[in-house]
Structures are given as C-alpha cells and as structure tokens.
Amino acid sequence: MNAFQRIAIIVGYEWRRAIAKKKFLVLLILALALQVGLFALFYYFFTNPPPGFTVIGPSLEEVKAMMWLVGVLGPQSLFIPLIAIVIAGGSMSEEYERGTADILLSKPITKIEYMTGKFLGGLSLLGFVIALTTTLGATLAYGLFGPQESIQFVPVIYLVLLYANMLFFSMAFMFSEVFRRTTLSILAAIGILVASLFIDGILSTMYFISGGEQLYLEVSKWLPNWSVSNLPSFVASELITAPESPFVSMPGGDIQLAAAIIAVYTITSILIAALKLVKSDVTKRTS
C-alpha cells in the first residue's frame, strides 16, 4: 500500500467522523434552511411588491435574472466559514480527546500522511457542503425566478468559494492540533472570525470619518475575513460583465492580493499544525 492509498483511507474516515457530529449537521441544516427561507422571502417580495416600490438602477427582471448570485454567495457570509471551523476544529483534537489518536497512529501510517488525510478529508467535506449550498442556491433561483444570466460561472465561483474558505478551515485545523481541545479550537477560530469582522467594521468607519484615508483600507485587507468575504465577489465581478449586475458591487477588486492573503494564512496554519504534530508526543485521552 502506498502513501496515497493510506491518505485516501484517512480521508474516508474523516468524512465518517465529521458527519457523525451533531454540530456539523445542525449548522448544515440551518444554512440550507436559511437559504430556502431567504429565497421564499425574496419570492414573496418580488411577487407582492409594496405599493410604490421601484428598483433603483436595474429593472426587477434584471435583478431576478441574477438571483443565483444571492444563492451562491449568500451562505458565504457566515454559515460556510462557521461550518469550515466546525469541521476542522475537531479534526485532530477529537482524536486526542477520545484517545483514538493512539489507535490510528499505532497503525502503519506516518504522522504526515495521517494529517494530510485528515486535512483533505475535512476539506473535501467542506467542498461537498459548498457544492450543496451552491447547487441549492442556483436551483432555487432558477426555479423561482426563471432563467438566470451568467449561471455558467457557477463552477468557477464554487472553486473560488472553496479556496477562500480554506483560510478559516486551515486556521481551525491548526488550532485543533495546537490546542488539542475541540471547544477551545472552535472558539479560537470563531473568535478570530468575529474579531476580524469587528475590526474591519471599525477600520471602514475610520476610513469614512477620515475622508478616505487609504491606510485604514490597506490594513483591513490583511484581516482574515477581508479576503475570505471579498474574493468570491471580486471574481464574480470580473466574470460577470453585465453593467447593471445588481449584486456584484466591487469591480476591480484586488483578486491577486486576496488570493495571496488566503494562501499565506492557509500555508502558515498547515505548517504550524504539521510542525506541532511531528515534533510532539501523541497525547493520551484528555476527556
């Protein structure tokens, strides 16, 4: 058996482990339900617009034709990063807490193969979740609002979403190995997500108060949430050239910078996790 086969076995194992978690299932159901609810609201609103309601800029029909973007990018704002954190936050730590790391690592597998399998297993599960929300979003948009414009870009947007979410996924994965406590890992990663959003809000406010001081914007770009939230929109802006596109409001966004920032955070997190795993003992059951 070669290294790839051993990694593939751990990938399959990781799916089983993550799917068995109630937290993961609850968040997934919540994300899907919210998506359905949001579309139901839009549908009601568009079919029963309040008297005197008019859309500024594009026509209502143009808005309806681009609703797939709401479905695809909507869950990205909060639910997908949270699901990424929940999957990765317990990936390594749960095995230590339950004492099952001993059982797995006393088998003919190297620590790096084990970690790679765990990482890829969780990431592929996240990919499946994003595929689910993306497909549901696009299907709901098509079903409720008719033919969609530029919908052929869904696969590209899907890949960008997966890439963007690697940041919080790998960060939670790193905490999972470093702390070896699931709750602490998830809290730390969520803490960074929330703090990042909060600081971003403050910096944006400062930017407007200062009358456009660029420094605030430049600093905010290095916050982890900036690239995760904006990269899919930046790419969508590049791809969808319709001038009245109502949902893509950031043309000319710095795609390369956002992609590079995600890569820096992701690679650093993976390296720290690998270093910790290789250099330290496999701890005994902690719960």
Add this chain to the structure above:
Amino acid sequence: MASQPIITVSSLTKYYGDFKALDSVSFAVGKGWVYGYLGPNGAGKTTTIRTMLGLLKPDQGEIQIASINPAKDPVQALQSLGYASELPTLQTFFTGEQLLDFMGKMFGLATQARKEKIKQLLDLVGLEEWGDKKIGKYSKGMVQRLSLALALVNDPMVLIMDEPTIGMDPEATAHFRNLFTTLSKQGKTIFISSHLLDEVQRICTHVGMINRGRMVFDGPITQVLETFTQQWVIEAELKKVTKTMISALKKLDYVQDVKSEENKLRIELKEKKDLRGEISSEIFKHKGVLLSLNLHQITLEDAYLRALKGGQ
C-alpha cells in the same frame, strides 16, 4: 538470549516536563516469547509501550521492532504489529464490523480477506451478535474484546497489549488467557502489561519489572522466582512435634532455623535446595509421623513485591 530479539529497548529515557518517567530502561523480547511487563501504577509501563509504538518521543535511547525504529519508519515497523490499549475508547460512530474493516484497510488487506477476517475475529472475541451494532452501545468489556480483535486484524507477529483483560469477566479473562497461549504457540511474540500477576505467572515465559521508571528485573519467569526467593523454607505437618526433634533439626548443617506451632514445623534452609528427603529422614529418625511436607516456593506476587521493595 536463545532466540533473536524481535523487540529491543535500549537505554530508554523519557521525561514529562521535569518528571523522569523512564530512566534508562532496557530489555529485549525474543521471538515467540510471552513477555509480562509488570509494575505498579505510574511505574512507566504505558509510557514504555507508547514509546515502543512511536506515539511518544524518547529523550534518550532507542527502540527497534523487528530491527526497525517505529519512530523513524512507522509504516514498516508497525505493519506486523498489533496493539490493544489500556481501557480503550474506540470510534463510537462505527459498528464493530465497520471499525474492523477500517483497520483492515489500514493494513492493506483486500476486501475479501477483510470480510473473512472480520467474521473470524468477531467469533473469536465473542461479539458475533454485536458486529453490526454501533460501538457506542457496547459495554466496557465488549469494547475491550473488540480492541483485542482489532489488535489481531493484521495477523501480527508481535502483539502488544496494555492491561488486556482489565474490565473483563472471569470467563472472558480465561478465554483470552488461552488465546494468548495459543498465539504464543503459533510463534507470535506477545508483550503484556498487566496487574494480574496470577495471569502473568500462568502464561508468560519472561518477565520485566519496572518501578518508578527503572527496570528492577528482566528475565525468564523461572529466574524471577529464583532471584527473589531469599530463603527456601520447608513446611512440615506432623502427628506430634517433640523438642528433641526440633533440637536435632536445628543442629543440621543446612538448616538455618526451625520454628514450631502446634504440630507444624517451619524449617528455614541455609541453601536454595530442595532438601525434603534429608529433612524427612531426620524426622523419621526421631519417630515422627509426617502428615505433609512441602517446599514453600514464592509466587510471582511475592517476587514482584520484593523486586519493588528492592527497586525503591
């Protein structure tokens, strides 16, 4: 050592912070041995085992399993090794069959071979009715049984078990004791850490004793009893004990002391020899009627306690 060592532990030292958990521990286990690793709680037994499996990094020393260091090449070293941990917690989201299948995959077993092995192992550990049930529903004893089945999934040459029968009922304990003996006869090397000295004495060919991180004994089980028997004692029960008889026995060159209690004599010998023939002749000379005459041999428990006392 008669047989080629399959496990070699050399000068193993392990610290947990400032605490020295293992202090230059060395021993070797030959092919086909059943090696009992004994020691009180916190002595370093589990630390030794986890280091042998490459789960812990030694601060000093080296381990070789079939001439391979498991920390450096776990894939090769652990391929023909089975491990059952102390009070195992298994993946509760699997059924017993699924977990055995998963472990079989990790050892590279083909689908058909896994299928056959799973059935065979579930039968062997008495869980044939529970194979399709989630492990979360198993009792502690059943988890312990499944853990042993998992250790055997790859038909290992070396079986390392940390307190393998803890939590099992007496019937299961006896069943597994027989199983270990059978496996040993098949040429497998078995390394057992256990508190059950009676069990160890029954099945082990060799014993290692550890106390406070230091080896206090390592050798064949026959040697351990010899080593820690400080004095050989003959216990005699007679119809009647007389003062002249006691006095005559005390005068014998090879007798250290004689103590009497009602119709029983406790004769302490100067040499480690079975001198029951000589003692009975002396008793008959003084018209004594012997009801029983036994050479008192120490048990492994006596030896263990003495070894620990020495180790302290």
